Amino acid sequence: MKTMPVTPDDLARSVLAVPPLARNADLSLNKAANQALVKHLEAGGVSTLMYGGNANFYNIGVGEYPAILDMLEEIAGNQSWVIPSIGPDFGRAVDQAKILRDRAFPTAMVLPLQFPSTPEGAEAGIRRIVETYAKPVIVYIKNEGFLEPENVARLFEDGMVAGVKYAIVRDDPRRDEYLAELVKLVSPKHIVSGIGERPAIDHLRHFGLACFTSGSVCIAPAGSMALRAALKAKDYEQSESIRDHFLELEDLRDGLSPIRVLHEAVTLSGIGDMGPMLPTLSNIPEQHHAAIRKAAKDLLEYNARLLSKAA
Numbered sequence: 001m002k003t004m005p006v007t008p009d010d011l012a013r014s015v016l017a018v019p020p021l022a023r024n025a026d027l028s029l030n031k032a033a034n035q036a037l038v039k040h041l042e043a044g045g046v047s048t049l050m051y052g053g054n055a056n057f058y059n060i061g062v063g064e065y066p067a068i069l070d071m072l073e074e075i076a077g078n079q080s081w082v083i084p085s086i087g088p089d090f091g092r093a094v095d096q097a098k099i100l101r102d103r104a105f106p107t108a109m110v111l112p113l114q115f116p117s118t119p120e121g122a123e124a125g126i127r128r129i130v131e132t133y134a135k136p137v138i139v140y141i142k143n144e145g146f147l148e149p150e151n152v153a154r155l156f157e158d159g160m161v162a163g164v165k166y167a168i169v170r171d172d173p174r175r176d177e178y179l180a181e182l183v184k185l186v187s188p189k190h191i192v193s194g195i196g197e198r199p200a201i202d203h204l205r206h207f208g209l210a211c212f213t214s215g216s217v218c219i220a221p222a223g224s225m226a227l228r229a230a231l232k233a234k235d236y237e238q239s240e241s242i243r244d245h246f247l248e249l250e251d252l253r254d255g256l257s258p259i260r261v262l263h264e265a266v267t268l269s270g271i272g273d274m275g276p277m278l279p280t281l282s283n284i285p286e287q288h289h290a291a292i293r294k295a296a297k298d299l300l301e302y303n304a305r306l307l308s309k310a311a
């Protein structure tokens with residue numbers, strides 16, 4: 001596992017995979033299945049693994065946290081950069097930061113708390129979390145009202161933030177006043193698009209963001225990395241044609257539940273059995289499995305074609 005401090009190059013060098021977390025029937029960690037998924041991602045060229053919403057870190061207790069960190073340290077390749085999440089509530093984030101500060105992970109992402117929270121309170125909380133952790137964190141902006149751009153800018157100026165994951169969903173990602181303000185106050189080289197392949201083209205093309213996070217990268221890492229390369233080359237026609245391969249699965253995710261569909265897609269594709277979802281989420285009903293299996297297998301085949309072309 002890579003342990004160097006975070007730089008903008010780190011944020012840009014790989015799509016940031018946001019994988020699900022595999023569990024056994026009794027909800028214990030399924031190390032073999034988690035490792036199979038990490039190996040699949042690494043074989044497709046992905047070197048950044050961010051464990052957050054898709055792994056349901058929102059519901060992980062402090063008691064289980066050290067065991068999860070042990071497993072992530074063991075399953076990641078030498079060159080992979082692993083970012084665990086902390087929070088979303090302040091008390092849990094501080095307790096997890098105390099566990100993390102003795103570990104080699106280069107940073108952690110602070111999950112956003114919707115309620116009860118104010119922008120000033122969230123800024124103050126992140127300052128205290130960073131004081132406890134003693135390393136800058138990644139800030140996750142998922143909804144309006146959690147942190148204002150000014151709060152984020154102040155945290156940056158004070159060296160508290162290593163990067164921002166920006167994930168507020170808009171009907172048209174090009175029309176985004178919050179993001180336009182944020183990139184005026186914080187250099188976009190520190191900000192990654194956080195909503196998968198669909199808005200990534202607009203976020204990188206029109207706002208200059210450094211890279212993007214993705215769940216569907218877990219099925220087609222070579223596809224997501226090809227999209228990243230096309231965006232870096234500013235080849236937007238090629239970018240759109242690559243993104244088209246993801247839309248069947250992304251449509252199902254957006255229509256049903258992004259996290260739950262991804263969890264089942266990894267299982268049904270055969271990459272690894274993700275098992276039961278940790279409460280308070282539940283597995284997607286079987287009536288949707290046929291459509292998810294087809295979309296996942298189509299995307300996996302696309303991944304295989306890219307890998308064999310590159311070989």
Ligand SMILES: N[C@@H](CC=O)C(=O)O
Pocket residue numbers: 018053054194195196197213214215216258262
């Ligand atoms: N939510 C996005 C990106 C990850 O955070 C996805 O799952 O594709």
